[in-house]
Amino acid sequence: MLCPKCRSPKGQVMDSRVAKKGFAVRRRRVCRKCGYRFTTHEEICAENFxxxxxxxxxxxxxxxxxxxxxxxxxxxxxxxxxxxxxxxxxxxxxxxxxxxxxxxxxxxxxxxxxxxxxxxxxxxxxxxxxxxxxxxxxxxxxxxxxxxxx
Ligand SMILES: [Zn+2]
Missing domain, CATH: 1.10.246 (Serum Albumin; Chain A, Domain 1)
Structure with a gap:
């Protein structure tokens, strides 16, 4: 996952938290290049419609x-x-x-x-x-x- 600020691919997960009763995961990440902190959200893909x-x-x-x-x-x-x-x-x-x-x-x-x-x-x-x-x-x-x- 690229850093949204400097586009460096060198991100690191600081914290993972289960959300939506276990059907999603939120991750706090930090960019090791510029130090920017951001959150990503992972969910089960609903593409099967x-x-x-x-x-x-x-x-x-x-x-x-x-x-x-x-x-x-x-x-x-x-x-x-x-x-x-x-x-x-x-x-x-x-x-x-x-x-x-x-x-x-x-x-x-x-x-x-x-x-x-x-x-x-x-x-x-x-x-x-x-x-x-x-x-x-x-x-x-x-x-x-x-x-x-x-
Ligand atoms: Zn960065």
Whole structure:
């Protein structure tokens, strides 16, 4: 774990404490380079949830699939492979934080779109065109209109 202050990997755990009735661990860490103290939180990964698709089918959530969709939208755009991985990582964390056993694919799509809008407008429009394929055509018009306005 990198130090949030100086990014040194030389951290040391000073104290570990069980939290959430044994389902989580909090650790106090100190950076051996700059002396900065910070806390990390470890929890059981809730990644094992189900995606409820538009057609009513269910499938297990796959981070790789989400990342692939983002990568496809970013093709030939100035978005690095590292940024794409970070976006997928952040999205998975965001989805996990919802703590839902079942999550509609529409919700995942909207969240991915929100991140892409910040990252690259063209990639966002591409993603929207795939993601909203079965939705109202005016949604797509609104997306391109907001791109022209921006
Ligand atoms: Zn440090």
């Amino acid at each position: 189900t995606v409820l698709k538009r057609d009513g089918r269910r499938e297990p959530f796959a981070r790789a699939k989400l990342e692939q969709g983002i990568r496809r939208a970013c093709a030939k755009r100035p978005v690095t492979e590292e940024r794409i991985a970070l976006m997928a990582e952040a999205l998975a964390a965001e989805i996990e934080a919802l703590r839902l056993a079942e999550i509609p694919s529409r919700v995942i799509g909207e969240k991915a779109l929100a991140r892409l809008r910040v990252e690259d407008q063209v990639a966002a429009v591409r993603y929207a065109s795939v993601f909203r394929r079965f939705m109202q055509p005016e949604d797509f018009d609104a997306e391109t209109a907001s791109l022209r306005a921006g």
